[in-house]
Amino acid sequence: MAAAETINNTVEKFTTAGNQAFKDAMEKTLAAINEASAYSRQNLEAVIASTTAAAKGAEALNAQVAAFAKKSVEDNVAAAKSLASAKSVQEVVELQTTFARSALEAYFAELNRWGATVTASVKESVQPLNERVTATVERLQAAR
Numbered sequence: 001m002a003a004a005e006t007i008n009n010t011v012e013k014f015t016t017a018g019n020q021a022f023k024d025a026m027e028k029t030l031a032a033i034n035e036a037s038a039y040s041r042q043n044l045e046a047v048i049a050s051t052t053a054a055a056k057g058a059e060a061l062n063a064q065v066a067a068f069a070k071k072s073v074e075d076n077v078a079a080a081k082s083l084a085s086a087k088s089v090q091e092v093v094e095l096q097t098t099f100a101r102s103a104l105e106a107y108f109a110e111l112n113r114w115g116a117t118v119t120a121s122v123k124e125s126v127q128p129l130n131e132r133v134t135a136t137v138e139r140l141q142a143a144r
Contacts, residue, residue, distance in 0.1 A: 042135070046128040053128070057121020061114060068110045075103065 079099040086092045 043132055046132040049128040050125045053124040054121060057117065057125065060121070061117050064110070064114060064117060068106075072103070072106075075099075075106075079103075 079095070082095050082099075083092055086095055
């Protein structure tokens with residue numbers, strides 16, 4: 001009887017330890033799944049924020065291009081009217097030179113403005129992704 005009782009106690013301890021180990025493993029697994037889910041959600045939110053920022057930047061750039069195109073057409077019409085009312089060839093050359101210079105200056109100024117818009121948009125679009133990369137690196141370093 002004593003041997004049977006010892007075996008029964010050993011089996012019971014083994015079963016209890018096995019059940020506890022299984023429970024602990026399941027809790028760790030569920031915690032890891034929840035953590036991975038939260039991490040994935042944060043990554044998705046960063047991608048959405050990045051895409052939204054890029055779309056806003058593209059929208060702003062498109063509005064700038066459209067406004068510049070409209071102004072350019074208006075300036076070209078005004079220049080054509082001015083050229084048509086010129087009294088001499090010399091006046092035509094002077095008007096055309098002035099118009100060409102101002103059109104070129106406006107174009108370069110607009111290119112600088114577009115460049116600033118693109119730069120700001122890229123910076124804003126990359127920021128959420130950079131934050132996630134930083135969080136990942138910090139997490140990996142902490143896990144070491």
